[in-house]
Amino acid sequence: MRGTWLIFQRETKQYFTSPLAYLIAFAFLIITGLIFNNDLTLSVDVKPANPAAVPNFLSFGMIFFAPILTMRLLAEESREGTLELLLTAPVRDNDIVFGKFLSAWFYYSVLLALTFSYQFILISITSPDLGHAISAYIGIWLYGGATIAVGLLFSSLTENQVVAAFLSGTTLLFLWLGNIAGQVITDIEMARIVRTLSLQGHFATSFGQGLVRAEDIVYYAGLMAVMLFITIRIVESHRWR
Amino acid sequence: MIEVRNLTKYYGNFAAVNDVSFDAHSGEIVGLLGPNGAGKTSTMRMLTGFMPPSGGYAKVAGYDTFKESIEVRRRVGYLPENVPVYPDMTVRDYVMFWAKLRRVAKPKQQVDAALERVQLTDRRNTLVRNLSKGLKQRLGLAQALVHNPEVIILDEPTIGIDPQQVIEVRNTVKELGQDHTVLFSTHILAEAEQVCDRILIINNGHIVASGEPAALRQQIQPGVQLYILLGKHTPGKVQQLFKAIEGVKHIEQQGDGYVLDVEPGHDVRADIATQIVEAGYALLEMRPLAMTLEDIFLNIISDKDYA
Numbered sequence: 001m002r003g004t005w006l007i008f009q010r011e012t013k014q015y016f017t018s019p020l021a022y023l024i025a026f027a028f029l030i031i032t033g034l035i036f037n038n039d040l041t042l043s044v045d046v047k048p049a050n051p052a053a054v055p056n057f058l059s060f061g062m063i064f065f066a067p068i069l070t071m072r073l074l075a076e077e078s079r080e081g082t083l084e085l086l087l088t089a090p091v092r093d094n095d096i097v098f099g100k101f102l103s104a105w106f107y108y109s110v111l112l113a114l115t116f117s118y119q120f121i122l123i124s125i126t127s128p129d130l131g132h133a134i135s136a137y138i139g140i141w142l143y144g145g146a147t148i149a150v151g152l153l154f155s156s157l158t159e160n161q162v163v164a165a166f167l168s169g170t171t172l173l174f175l176w177l178g179n180i181a182g183q184v185i186t187d188i189e190m191a192r193i194v195r196t197l198s199l200q201g202h203f204a205t206s207f208g209q210g211l212v213r214a215e216d217i218v219y220y221a222g223l224m225a226v227m228l229f230i231t232i233r234i235v236e237s238h239r240w241r
Numbered sequence: 242m243i244e245v246r247n248l249t250k251y252y253g254n255f256a257a258v259n260d261v262s263f264d265a266h267s268g269e270i271v272g273l274l275g276p277n278g279a280g281k282t283s284t285m286r287m288l289t290g291f292m293p294p295s296g297g298y299a300k301v302a303g304y305d306t307f308k309e310s311i312e313v314r315r316r317v318g319y320l321p322e323n324v325p326v327y328p329d330m331t332v333r334d335y336v337m338f339w340a341k342l343r344r345v346a347k348p349k350q351q352v353d354a355a356l357e358r359v360q361l362t363d364r365r366n367t368l369v370r371n372l373s374k375g376l377k378q379r380l381g382l383a384q385a386l387v388h389n390p391e392v393i394i395l396d397e398p399t400i401g402i403d404p405q406q407v408i409e410v411r412n413t414v415k416e417l418g419q420d421h422t423v424l425f426s427t428h429i430l431a432e433a434e435q436v437c438d439r440i441l442i443i444n445n446g447h448i449v450a451s452g453e454p455a456a457l458r459q460q461i462q463p464g465v466q467l468y469i470l471l472g473k474h475t476p477g478k479v480q481q482l483f484k485a486i487e488g489v490k491h492i493e494q495q496g497d498g499y500v501l502d503v504e505p506g507h508d509v510r511a512d513i514a515t516q517i518v519e520a521g522y523a524l525l526e527m528r529p530l531a532m533t534l535e536d537i538f539l540n541i542i543s544d545k546d547y548a
Binding site: 239 | 286289290291292293311312314315317319321323324325326327328329330338339341342343344384
């Protein structure tokens with residue numbers, strides 16, 4: 001626990017002092033701002049503004065943001081050799097992985113919290129369905145955690161950050177595309193299975209519509225657990241190479 | 242303090258460390274001397290709890306490095322060969338991070354003391370990325386000793402830094418040896434002799450010789466070699482002159498100079514000097530030839546059956 005906390009602290013400090021993290025924050029806020037603005041203009045006199053516009057976009061955007069946020073985490077430690085020191089410090093391997101995961105998820109949560117400002121703007125000019133917004137935010141927060149866990153896994157697999165980002169981006173894209181594949185497959189049972197496994201399938205039709213379902217929470221929590229478990233095993237495998 | 246028995250490490254079918262046993266006591270500096278790829282780093286990694294042995298066991302402060310790894314890691318300070326650092330942290334934050342991770346009771350005092358010990362106090366707020374190689378090496382040392390560990394393991398700490406810094410690092414290691422057990426690897430024979438209380442020579446994963454530096458030199462060096470450089474002279478006469486001196490085994494001419502193999506226990510220098518001067522030649526130079534690491538290996542390997 002103590003190890004997790006110390007690693008979390010160090011990583012989080014690194015996020016808030018590294019230029020790259022600020023560039024990511026900049027891109028994140030610019031794009032979500034544009035999405036919000038766009039939805040607002042399209043809605044004038046036509047329909048109520050969508051309080052879940054930003055989370056809906058992020059369910060696609062995290063395919064790109066998650067790999068960039070996580071690519072450094074373990075790949076850099078492995079390349080610089082600091083992983084060897086961490087593995088000879090009195091901390092457990094899972095402390096290292098949890099600390100890093102929680103730190104990336106925390107940074108993402110901060111970025112997400114900044115987008116609450118759009119909700120305040122919305123509240124000040126109209127009366128949005130707050131339940132819908134809250135549900136979408138809970139969903140995209142969990143969704144983000146799951147994509148970050150995938151990114152962390154690929155960061156542990158290689159010493160090269162670019163390779164890590166590319167592999168996790170590709171994997172996330174496949175997990176995301178599962179939803180579309182599920183829509184075009186004619187065999188209904190097969191389609192249901194594919195869709196149930198996809199990232200989007202647990203967001204677009206539930207959290208994104210204002211629906212909080214236990215099965216979706218279990219899906220994202222389960223994805224995180226599996227990814228973190230594999231990552232811990234990969235970190236551990238450095239000892240056996 | 243360190244107890245190693247039949248330690249073995251296989252990478253695939255290749256035995257990097259093969260049946261290595263040794264002890265190191267408190268307050269002792271033990272040098273692992275050997276060429277690259279001899280198994281020094283693998284041995285050290287097993288002692289730090291980084292990787293498990295394929296066979297045998299190692300104990301540090303009475304704890305098994307594999308079964309009680311966390312206990313061992315608490316008691317070991319380790320500086321890997323490539324000196325891993327986090328470039329974006331300041332010197333002080335970096336040492337503080339390791340201090341806290343290793344559960345140091347009073348981190349602030351300990352960190353300041355460690356920085357003082359490696360003379361980095363005035364650079365405490367510098368970003369690690371801006372340190373020179375030598376300063377990074379010292380930072381690595383600070384990291385390894387900040388939790389006041391019982392055992393300090395240093396993997397080639399003097400590689401790639403300038404001579405002044407090498408001397409400083411050696412002095413720090415000697416100082417550390419007074420109240421810690423230090424295991425120190427190098428491939429420089431002179432360095433091992435100078436710093437260590439005891440040397441283990443390792444080659445191809447085996448310990449091929451061990452002992453105190455002076456004793457070890459006696460044991461592996463079956464005599465002394467002298468290099469003698471003369472002014473204008475007649476080689477034939479000089480060779481005869483050398484042969485007449487008791488204790489000279491073998492004479493080899495190298496240009497204007499001669500290399501003499503002398504039997505152990507004979508000091509022939511005074512004899513040689515008198516005789517040469519009496520014969521009317523100018524004695525320009527006379528010095529003992531130190532054995533290099535290569536010579537020692539050739540010697541040991543030809544003595545034993547390590548191919």
